[in-house]
Amino acid sequence: MTDHLHRFIFEHASIRGELVQLSDSYQEVLRRREMPEGLARLTGEAMAAGALLVATLKFKGQLSLQFQGDGPVGLLLIQVGSDGGLRATARWNEDTPLPGPGATLAQFFGKGHLAITIEPKDEGERYQGLVGLGAGNLAEAVEGYFRDSEQLATRVWLTSDDHTAAGMLLQRLPGEEGDPDAWNRAGLLTDTLTMEELRGLDTGEILRRLFHEEDLRLFDPTPFRFHCNCSRERISNILLSMGEGEIRSLLEEQGVIETHCQFCNAGYRFDAVDIEHLFSDKPHHGPQTPPTQH
Structure with a gap:
């Protein structure tokens, strides 16, 4: 149907x-x-x-x-x-x-x-x-x-x-x-x-x-x-709104930050490289580890 x-x-x-x-x-x-x-x-x-x-x-x-x-x-x-x-x-x-x-x-x-x-x-x-x-x-x-x-x-x-x-x-x-x-x-x-x-x-x-x-x-x-409009960009904005100090502390404690959309259950993973890039105002040079979405 x-x-x-x-x-x-x-x-x-x-x-x-x-x-x-x-x-x-x-x-x-x-x-x-x-x-x-x-x-x-x-x-x-x-x-x-x-x-x-x-x-x-x-x-x-x-x-x-x-x-x-x-x-x-x-x-x-x-x-x-x-x-x-x-x-x-x-x-x-x-x-x-x-x-x-x-x-x-x-x-x-x-x-x-x-x-x-x-x-x-x-x-x-x-x-x-x-x-x-x-x-x-x-x-x-x-x-x-x-x-x-x-x-x-x-x-x-x-x-x-x-x-x-x-x-x-x-x-x-x-x-x-x-x-x-x-x-x-x-x-x-x-x-x-x-x-x-x-x-x-x-x-x-x-x-x-x-x-x-x-x-x-x-x-x-x-x-x-x-249809779910979640995205990596939206999750990134949520992490930014939590503040760099809290996010870096969470990263140090867990080693990686993982979250799932409450609507579609899509998974988003942020490692140390992702968080560094997220909070850095400078262009990130050199090879980067690609972000992971489950």
Whole structure:
């Protein structure tokens, strides 16, 4: 299954919709970071939610969903770009059994919040909205975000299994209602869709089953893929920000500095020659040991 998001609108009602199915990108996240089943399923739902959210925005940049709390899972971070790049990471207490699939956000994160951050690439201000993590699920939290931060009536359905994550969003847009019953009708019809169907059927079949009596306009699909923007240059900048004294002390203690990206697990290795070059303002002459990336 390829990873795509489809946008559609109701021609005679102020309603827009989105449907996303993620397989390859979701599997790539799980391949790079083994997670307990319940957390893996939640990560899939969060990736689908991130794709739905970024598609509602008209900007070039990055959107993040960051879950934090004092529960057994301390952090779940999803980052999705307007170009379709997706990545995810999580941090949890490996000595504590985690909740299984279907658990509430509070069971995973305890007392905490979901921060939804929008970072435009070229222009515009960074924006962040916060949602409390109560006794509900992720779909309800996203609906609450739109209700409280955007003042838009929104319905969200999210699901994942071992192979695929999927989501659907309906949003009532401001303006005159050509069909005043359309919003309630669309929600009731979508509630008849099973989560297995949302994951397994293609978009055309889902929309035909739900809205065959409605007049829809379906737009070209948007592709999504796993993408991590880590690089040796970015890691070098982090080391520089830590200061020469601390880095040289760490190098003396360990003999080599090794770090791994928390998203893609790529390894970066800095030996004494690399650190000397990093902190030297003078051109480095003569043969150099090539940097190592695992």
